[in-house]
Amino acid sequence: MSVQERKERERAARERLILATARELAEQQGWDAVTTRRLAERIEYSQPVLYSHFRGKREIIGAVALEGATEMAAALRAATSAAGGPRTRVTALARAYLDFAARNPAVYDAMFQLDGGLAFANEDTPEPLKDAFAALLESLGEVAGDGVHPGLFTEVFWAALHGLATLTRAGRLPPQDTERRTELLVDRLAIL
Amino acid sequence: MSVQERKERERAARERLILATARELAEQQGWDAVTTRRLAERIEYSQPVLYSHFRGKREIIGAVALEGATEMAAALRAATSAAGGPRTRVTALARAYLDFAARNPAVYDAMFQLDGGLAFANEDTPEPLKDAFAALLESLGEVAGDGVHPGLFTEVFWAALHGLATLTRAGRLPPQDTERRTELLVDRLAIL
DNA sequence: ATTCGATTCTAGCATTGCTAGACAATAGAG
DNA sequence: CTCTATTGTCTAGCAATGCTAGAATCGAAT
Numbered sequence: 001m002s003v004q005e006r007k008e009r010e011r012a013a014r015e016r017l018i019l020a021t022a023r024e025l026a027e028q029q030g031w032d033a034v035t036t037r038r039l040a041e042r043i044e045y046s047q048p049v050l051y052s053h054f055r056g057k058r059e060i061i062g063a064v065a066l067e068g069a070t071e072m073a074a075a076l077r078a079a080t081s082a083a084g085g086p087r088t089r090v091t092a093l094a095r096a097y098l099d100f101a102a103r104n105p106a107v108y109d110a111m112f113q114l115d116g117g118l119a120f121a122n123e124d125t126p127e128p129l130k131d132a133f134a135a136l137l138e139s140l141g142e143v144a145g146d147g148v149h150p151g152l153f154t155e156v157f158w159a160a161l162h163g164l165a166t167l168t169r170a171g172r173l174p175p176q177d178t179e180r181r182t183e184l185l186v187d188r189l190a191i192l
Numbered sequence: 193m194s195v196q197e198r199k200e201r202e203r204a205a206r207e208r209l210i211l212a213t214a215r216e217l218a219e220q221q222g223w224d225a226v227t228t229r230r231l232a233e234r235i236e237y238s239q240p241v242l243y244s245h246f247r248g249k250r251e252i253i254g255a256v257a258l259e260g261a262t263e264m265a266a267a268l269r270a271a272t273s274a275a276g277g278p279r280t281r282v283t284a285l286a287r288a289y290l291d292f293a294a295r296n297p298a299v300y301d302a303m304f305q306l307d308g309g310l311a312f313a314n315e316d317t318p319e320p321l322k323d324a325f326a327a328l329l330e331s332l333g334e335v336a337g338d339g340v341h342p343g344l345f346t347e348v349f350w351a352a353l354h355g356l357a358t359l360t361r362a363g364r365l366p367p368q369d370t371e372r373r374t375e376l377l378v379d380r381l382a383i384l
Numbered sequence: 385a386t387t388c389g390a391t392t393c394t395a396g397c398a399t400t401g402c403t404a405g406a407c408a409a410t411a412g413a414g
Numbered sequence: 415c416t417c418t419a420t421t422g423t424c425t426a427g428c429a430a431t432g433c434t435a436g437a438a439t440c441g442a443a444t
Contacts, residue, residue, distance in 0.1 A: 007421095036401060046424050048403075057401065112364070113305070120364045148376065155365055156356070156373050160348070163355030172304070172312045173347055181348050184340065188381050199390095228432060238393050240434075249432065 015053050017043050023064050026106035031061070031114060062116030068107035069128035072100050076135040086143050090190045093139045094161060094182050101165035108169075112162060133158070145191035157189055207245050209235050215256050218298035223253070223306060254308030260299035261320035264292050268327040278335050282382045285331045286353060286374050293357035300361075304354060325350070337383035349381055 021042045025034050036057060040047040054060045079096035083089040101108040110116055111129075119125050137154045144153035164181060167173045173181075213234045217226045228249060232239040246252045271288035275281035293300040302308055303321075311317050325346070332349050333342035356373060359365045365373075 035399080037399085047401090048425095049423070051402070052422080112359075112362070120362070121366050152369060152372060152376065155359075155369070156352070156376050159355030159359050159365065159373070160352035160377075161355070162359060163351030163353070164348070166358070167304075167347075167351050167354060170304070170312070173351065174313050177344060177347070180344060181351070184344065184348050185352075227430080229430085239432090240394095241392070243433070244391085 011053075014043070014045075014049075018050060018053055018060070019063055019067065022060050023067070023107065026064070026110070027104065031106060031109060034060075058115060058117045061110045061114050062118050064107060065110040065114075065116045065118060066126055066128045068104065068111050069126075069132040071104075071107075072097075072111075073128065073132040073135040075100050076132070077138075080135075080139045086139075087186070087190070087192050089139050090143055091182070091186050093136070094186055097136075097161045098165055098168075098178060098182065101169065105169055108165065113166065140190075143190035143192060148191075153189075157185075160185055160189065203245075206235070206237075206241075210242060210245055210252065211255055211259065214252050215259070215299065218256070218302070219296065223298060223301060226252075250307060250309045253302045253306050254310050256299060257302040257306075257308045257310060258318055258320045260296065260303050261318075261324040263296075263299075264289075264303075265320070265324040265327040267292050268324070269330075272327075272331045278331075279378070279382070279384050281331050282335055283374070283378050285328070286378055289328075289353045290357055290360075290370065290374065293361065297361055300357065305358065332382075335382035335384060340383075345381075349377075352377055352381065 141150035336345035
């Protein structure tokens with residue numbers, strides 16, 4: 001059975017290669033530049049190989065989105081674990097979120113702007129996405145305030161961060177005031 | 193000179209027809225369904241005619257976005273003018289914004305999600321967009337709180353609304369709690 | 385009625401996502 | 415070591431997309 005195992009390892013390695021290449025290409029030139037032909041050429045296989053791993057381009061985007069969700073959850077937890085009190089923690093969380101979005105625009109797009117064919121806000125939601133939301137909830141639940149449902153509060157805070165991230169990235173908001181906007185958001189929304 | 197005038201009138205009418213058709217098609221089946229061929233067929237002209245009015249699909253999206261900005265500004269002002277105090281006014285504003293986004297998803301996409309080739313946050317920004325932001329500022333400036341720049345506050349509030357609108361529309365947030373989220377947002381962000 | 389300029393259309397290009405069917409490599413049996 | 419059957423990969427192609435060149439047609443002014 002060792003032959004089978006080797007093949008599966010190689011197949012898994014190639015799948016990782018596809019995803020890493022797609023992500024790299026998307027970060028370099030945007031998702032529009034991630035065509036099946038270019039992607040195939042970069043991994044040095046023909047296009048149909050892509051379709052033996054993923055149903056199509058959408059599913060590739062979805063896979064990158066899941067990778068990103070895992071990383072984002074880790075980044076958020078790393079940022080908040082170093083903080084002392086609730087206030088520093090929430091500020092660190094907000095900064096880490098916006099920083100992740102700014103540093104990985106293509107991955108952020110895959111997660112929240114593009115159609116990756118992923119389910120959201122129901123029981124079919126993939127684990128990494130639920131976990132990323134959980135990472136937000138861990139720090140935000142404690143500053144929701146009395147009588148306010150932590151989940152609802154987290155949704156609102158998240159939406160605000162998402163709005164800041166996307167509008168800034170699209171050039172709708174001047175980038176230089178990001179820090180001041182973040183502070184204002186935390187000051188007002190969080191009950192400390 | 194009457195011939196020239198008639199021709200210009202007809203040309204302007206056709207341009208309105210193109211935009212109305214594009215918008216209708218986008219609202220019915222999404223912007224992906226707005227192909228130059230389908231659009232040309234619906235207006236009963238050939239595709240190249242579209243390019244005598246607009247540089248390309250992007251510019252059509254941009255034109256729809258500007259139309260939408262004008263309408264949104266009007267909708268926001270209509271909603272806030274009926275309100276008595278600052279609190280009712282801000283709540284009405286938030287509701288009107290989210291309502292506009294929910295009722296005109298394709299137009300909202302054209303304004304904020306798609307690339308319509310429009311400038312933002314600088315002096316080249318088209319008038320309708322600046323005016324829509326001004327409509328937000330009119331009601332939000334008075335609840336920014338002492339020592340907080342009204343423009344910055346408006347940006348943050350707007351970003352939060354934008355996040356709620358897009359995440360809800362993309363199925364990332366359950367729609368039924370929209371009203372509670374709106375109330376929470378207003379309660380926390382606005383200084384009354 | 386004819387000419388000439390503007391307008392509109394036909395036909396086509398290159399690119400996209402995706403797939404069918406031909407071809408090649410390889411594992412396992414003899 | 416050879417043959418076969420399965421598994422994997424590639425070549426070639428489809429329909430759809432945005433956009434454009436050049437032909438054809440229309441209409442206003444002479």
